[in-house]
Amino acid sequence: MLKAAAAVAALLAVLCCISSMRVAAAAAAMPAQQSPDPCGCLNTYRPVCGGxxxxxxxxKAECAGFAAAEPIGPDNCNATDSSRNDDDWPDFPDICTCGGIYAPVCAGRNFTRYFANACEARCAGFSVSKAVGRSGTCPPSRP
Known part of the structure; x- marks a missing residue:
């Protein structure tokens, strides 16, 4: 009986090792996930105006290519955003809460840029042009 218990314990140890090696190999073979926000920005509400x-x-403004963004109050940006659809925005002015959903898109304004999801693209004032794969690449902008 003691030999059978030792044999079972040895078999379990071998199976555990094989299982651990398979998990490690599978993890190594998986492509690295990109951050949901390509710039690593938090969703802290401190509104600014850029362009x-x-x-x-x-x-978020710097991520969209605006180096000198100015702090603003709720209604003084003078923004004209033709891509803004009031159904896509919350009732409180100028707050975007897009969540952490990773569904990458290409979006354009004067140039094409990658966003983690369509909500973040619209929040930044871009028009969504197409969904992209996990590569996070968009076709080059046309001059």
């Missing part, structure tokens, strides 16, 4: 577009904070 006439409202952004939730300066990090």
């Amino acid at each position: 006439g577009t409202r952004f939730i904070n300066s990090c």
